[in-house]
Amino acid sequence: MPAPALDMLDVALLEALHEHPRTGLQEIARIVGVARATATARLQRLERAGIVSGFGPEIDVTAAGFGVQAFVTLEIAQGALEEVHRELAAIPGILEAHATTGSGDVICRVAASSHESLQQILVQLNRSASVVRSTSVVALSCVVPWRTLPLLRSEAAPGSGRSPSSR
Structure with missing residues (x-):
């Protein structure tokens, strides 16, 4: 099954989760400007598709003693x-x-x-x-750390991803 096309709403949701990883879904929905049910449904779709694969902490191995x-x-x-x-x-x-x-x-x-x-x-x-x-x-040093949002942003389908009746 091909991966679902991401739109700007998906990317906005992923950016909000990335920038506010400890924030609840209600607040993420408020930040993005959508209903909580919309944010929940989108996140579940991204999880089912394997695009979002976890919510664990990012671990800096250098800070953990493995420099x-x-x-x-x-x-x-x-x-x-x-x-x-x-x-x-x-x-x-x-x-x-x-x-x-x-x-x-x-x-x-x-x-x-x-x-x-x-x-x-x-x-x-x-x-x-x-x-x-x-x-x-x-x-010797990290020039560009692991990142995904610039790639997702560059390829997101135009539009907000909302249905035409909600625009």
Whole structure:
């Protein structure tokens, strides 16, 4: 099933939730300028579609003591993606991993409390029989943090998303 097209009301609701994460839905509806029932129905639709996937706190791993971060590209043995998936999931310092195109097969975002801890993670990765080669680069600073709202805003269907009778 294709993802539903987002309109400006959906984006406004997501922006309000992003800017006021601890605010109740009644207040979010007031901020956006719609009825609570409208905001509730829209949010439920976004959740069912998987667009909104959680309401947990955003965690800053640097502030939590894991200030050494790196990106590690792995070249893996032919047909070993499932095994690598299990191995990567077992390493707590792997924040995320993506299968990729290009010279590497998987790219991992890694966080560690120190350079020594990062080295231990890299050694653990290289001990895997599924990993043929790894290349790592240490992140010095974050230039653009993870974000989604600019993308959603740029592609939102014009109009408020309300039915023609409510305009």
